[in-house]
Amino acid sequence: MEEKKEYYRDGAEERGKAAPLWTLPFLSFVLLNLFIFMGFDILLPTLSLYLENQGHSEAEIGRIFSAFTVAAIITRTLAGRLACHFAAMRLVRVGLLGCAVAGLWYFWAHSVPGGMAVRFLHGASFGLASTLITSLASQIIPPARMGEGMGYLGLGTTLALALGPFFGIWLVDEWGYLFLFVTTGGFYVGAVALVSLLPKLTLASAAPGAPRPKPVLLSRKILAPSLLIFLSGVVMSSVVIFLALFCKEKNLPYVGHFFVFSTIGLFVARFTAGRIHDRLGHQFVIVPAGALMLACMFLLHQADSRDMIIAISIVYGLATGAIFPSLQALTISMVTTAGRTEAMASFFNAFDLGFGFGALALGYLANWSGSYGTVFLGGAAGAALLLLFYIGRYIIWKPKAKAGA
Secondary structure, three states: OOOOOOOOOOOOOOOOOOOOOOOHHHHHHHHHHHHHHHHHHOOOOOHHHHHHHOOOOHHHHHHHHHHHHHHHHHHHHHHHHHHHHOOHHHHHHHHHHHHHHHHHHHHHOOOHHHHHHHHHHHHHHHHHHHHHHHHHHHHHOOHHHHHHHHHHHOHHHHHHHHHHHHHHHHHHHHHOHHHHHHHHHHHHHHHHHHHOOOOOOOOHHHOOOOOOOOOOOOOHHHHHHHHHHHHHHHHHHHHHHHHHHHHHHOOOOOHHHHHHHHHHHHHHHHHHHHHHHHHHOOHHHHHHHHHHHHHHHHHHHHOOOHHHHHHHHHHHHHHHHHHHHHHHHHHHHOOOHHHHHHHHHHHHHHHHHHHHHHHHHHHHHHHHHOOOOHHHHHHHHHHHHHHHHHHHHHHHOOOOOOOOO
């Protein structure tokens, strides 16, 4: 018997009132997102430095990092099937504990095989936990407030992206790598404790009689939003991977400023774009956000001053902070409640594939052109394709609405 509690079905919507969103379980999910992504983001600028200090080459570091993505894609693909045989909440705990073990293990992973093994464990555990957390959280968000709920759910992710890298560098500078990795494990242990605040939730796909999710890399049911998030990944890879190299090439030491100020735009988007999505429709979020992403790519190509970098960063944060949760809500609206785990796995897989493809293709573009500035023209091409495909698919040819609940 399904134990899932659907908190939005309290009669509020029938009485014409807005169903409650900020319940204790939802707040717990937001904090859970913060903890799990803090454990990920504090390693972004520090793990590569640690591996370099161990004598690894750039190619070896690349192989070690790639193990995370491969493992995450595998476990996301299998998450729905696993939840049919094991309790989803138990799988979340297992995933978080696996992340905690990996966080501590990093300190002793000195060889390439050891580094790939711990990175694989981290990726597999992270992919499993993050996919199930998003799917479970979507089941307690009122359907009429899905865009708003997904935007708020991402607040933890946004805060982690803003604070994590700087916190990681500070930990290394002040206390060393051992304390960094202990702290990484500590975030995941804290996340396990947060899970205890949640009620007993069961994935709708695991309910008796529900169709069992298939282990697919990308679900055919959400190919359109998957392509859109794939293209978003391409655009974002141009900034995350190549901005530092571009600034070095242009003698612009403002990379840190960019990511700090982009958080301003991210927070504004998280608090406003979801409501616009729910009240007016996703086209009123995705089209403006896509246009802003396109403009940012062209402006970054021309950037030559600190003030210009900061101005672009705020707009870039606004665009990416709006488009990601809106595409998540669009994806969820296209499937039944039982299909959300498979949909979210495909959604995150598409983003990772786009990010990886962007890193590879834009790297070749920079090598061919001899300038890192051209990667932003490649990012602009990705943003233009995103806009053209979205307008063609959802505005010129409007698909029939499908109930997701």
